[in-house]
Amino acid sequence: MILLEPIIHIVDDDPAIRDSVSLLLKSAGFESRTYASAEDFLSSYRASRPGCLLLDIRMPGMNGLDLQEELVSRRIHTPVIIMTGDGDVPAAVRAMKAGSLDFIEKPFDPQFLLDLVKVGLTKDVKQRKRRKKDEKVSSRLASLSSREREILTLLAAGEPNKVIARTLDISPRTVELHRSHIMQKLHAQSLSDLIRLSLVANGEAQI
């Protein structure tokens, strides 16, 4: 897996904020890109590089919260840090519900912002890795036959082979055989691995 250099996106209508924050990030060794409006950002954003998004709430046109919701609907998972000029509680609640990483009030402590950006970037890198893994797991899960999937479900429920055989009206020997196939296909080392993967398959847990 090749990891590209992370980039931080700053969306704020105030040129002074854009300039100062980007200089701050630069001084801490981060690369950044600035956008004067939410629309600008949406039209030029590429998801190829990991990164995080610094978003001002108050902007003419589409505001920060609108943009955040738009990102969710577009399945863009870049972590979002919301910047606000006043302690507007309803806006904060809305932002957090929409899954933003954090909510910082202007004028913020630069170090705090940098720390937050680091957290955001780490999170994005992790997310990206996990998403890759997820993609692998789901492709493996997809390779299972329907009988094998039934057996995996029952295994995950903690049923012993005998019970599974009786439930499906097959011989315990056949169950044994399917089980080894499943282990093979899913690259599982143990029964516990298998159970975890099955939960993922059912959408009940993350890796």
Added chain:
Amino acid sequence: MKHQRPLGEEQYEWLKRLFGIIAKQPQPLIARHRAVTLILYLAGPTAFIFSWVNYAAGFVGLGLIQLAVCILLLLPIFILLKHERHVPLTEYLLMVAAVAIFSSLLIDGGIADTGIYWVCLYPFTAFYVMGQRRGWLWLAVFVTIILLAVIMDTNHWIDLPYSAVELLYFSQSFAFYTLIAAIFNMLREDYEDTLEMRVIARTGELFDSREKIMESEQRFRSIFENIQDIYYLTDLNGRIISVSPSCEEITGYPPEKLIGRDIMDFYADPGQREEVVRLLKKDGKVNDLELKGVRRDGSTAIGSITCHFVYGDEYRPIAVEGMIRDITERKQVEEQERKHLQELAHASRLNTMGEMANEIAHELNQPLTAIRSYSGACTHMLKGSNWKQEDMLEALENISKQSERAAGIIQQLRAFIRKGEVQERSSIDMSELIREIVHLAGAEIRQHKVTLELDMTENMPVVICNRILIGQVVLNLVHNAIEAMQTVAKDKRHLLVRTTCHENASILTSVNDTGPGLSDEAVEKAFEAFYSTKEKGMGMGIPISKSILEAHGGHMWAVPSELGGTAFYFSLPVSRESDLA
């Protein structure tokens, strides 16, 4: 007025007048006195001289009779005439004298000789002294006497040296002269009547106008004495010539203490006197000029003076006349109202600022955030080793710029909420002021996604006003307009602020919104205190704005806007050059 009369009536009347049948008003005594005096002065010396001439010429009887008449009748008349009340008596005496003298001419054949001329004076005398009607009576008396004499002569009781022919001639002449005298006297009386009528009419007029003058004089006196304001008259050096009694109540000085003094002594500020003199010299008058005076007790009174030159011959000013109105109390009330308005306006400004606090905080947070970020960047750069000098310099310069930005906001804010004096006025370009205020409201405008359009007329004449207060009005209207548009869709919030100059006399400003608009009733209510459509609103914004404008000689009103919402208008008068002076 003319009547249509039967033919001949006029002539008939003329005859009646000729024979004195129409009774006339008796002549005034003064005229009768004049007539008697005239005749006496003519006849007296003549009779006296002729008594001597006749006596010397041998007509002894005639001379003696005439002398006797002079002494017994004419002399008493002369004395009696000194009293007007004796005039009727002197008339009789004079006529008796005339009858006596002229009838005595019968003696010695006088009337057949030159005596005839003298006798013919009798009818003139009779008509002149006794008037038309009584003149005929006295003629009758004379004719009777002559007839008696003729009868007595015929019967030879006396002997008159006349032939029948001579008597006939005499009678003819006498009758002729009598007629002439009667006509002459009638015309004379007519003439005098007309003259007299004219005199009477003229006198009446004079009386009338005198009455009118007296009436107006009385009216003036009454005004002068009861007037509330001070009326005064000074000479050109300011010395008081006349002053109305009202001065005592206002200044504490009774009029007699003021007359003769220099009006300068009562000015609190000698500069104001110079101003009055300057205006008088320039225009010949002063209208409603405010000035401060000193009362007797040393306190200051504020008066409004209106005065003008009084012109003499050749239109040269000779005095100054004027009125001074005491407006001290009115000024005090105005002052109080102004203070009141000032306080209210201040409270309202604080209130508006309170409502805008979030926006202002946001506005301030922007530069502060930038400053913190720049300084954070600098710290990081300095801690590390890999930094460029120009980055550092730029960051520091930007820090300075952003702190200036923050300071600017605070300054603007402080200027706006400080307690300004209403009287503090300066010349202001309305378009410039509006840009400034709109900037102050910028955060709020952006926050509510309002698109702003400024339609400013450039290079308009300035208005003299209090910057803070008029700014407050604009901010208030902008703030209200934004709030009014809360309920409409974000892409339809449009705010239009426009300035125009109306006929070079007033500056018109309008604030238009695209809100739901106000009903006529709501517009009316908006101008009432404590009415608000907002939850947080005090409902004082519009009424205070209106008061502020009125204090500046302006007006404020609201109409439906061309944009669909409401348009609030206000006008301010363009300042004349003299306003700042």
